[in-house]
Amino acid sequence: MNVPSQPPRFVLLDRDGVINTAVRNGYVLSPDAIEILPGAPEAIARLNAAGYRVAVASNQQCVGKGELSEAGLDAITQAVRDRVAAAGGAIEAFFYCRHLASDGCDCRKPKPGLLLQAQRAFGFDLAATYFVGDAYTDLETAANASCPAIFIRSGLDAARCDAGEPFPSPPAAVVADLAEAVDFILRDDTSPSP
DSSP states (O other), X not given: OOOOOOOOXXXXXXXXXXXXXXXXXXXXXXXXGOOBOTTHHHHHHHHHHTTOEEEEEEXXXXXXXXSSOHHHHHHXXXXXXHHHHHTXXXXXXXXXXXXXXXXXXXXXXXXXXXXXXXXXXXXXXXXXXXXXXXXXXXXXXXXXXXXXXXXXXXXXXXXXXXXXXXXXXXXXXXXXXXXXXXXXXXXXXXXXXX
């Protein structure tokens, strides 16, 4: 008897401010500039061990601005992959928007294009897939893709949260960092609803 296959379980992550330190008013422009946030690689490894696959969705308009080449972005991506692998984890894919904010593309967050690209590539259920981000635009992105969001306070928009600025869309949880986000996901290890 054929048992219907279940869609893969994924967690989607923003990059800057979630896995590595975000640069205020700037960009990570070389592998040497990557500062991995404490506990982030281990948190991804815990997700993998629990049967979740991980993909990254990140705006990187520094490429569109000409401040970073495609080869430079690839080198940064590989540095992140290597740091995660050293902790026993893996990131399946990185989905980047390289366009300028003024380009009006469909993939720049808060539009849902990157999350939809990831969904098409891997076939997971967006309504059962958390998107973990550190920016208010990440919460908008999740809402626009009809998936639940977790807001982490390890990035640049923590100050907005601390000041009491309302979220554009309510997250499923507000946590300190990626490790706490993973704690939440593993506690809620059923299909979340948006």
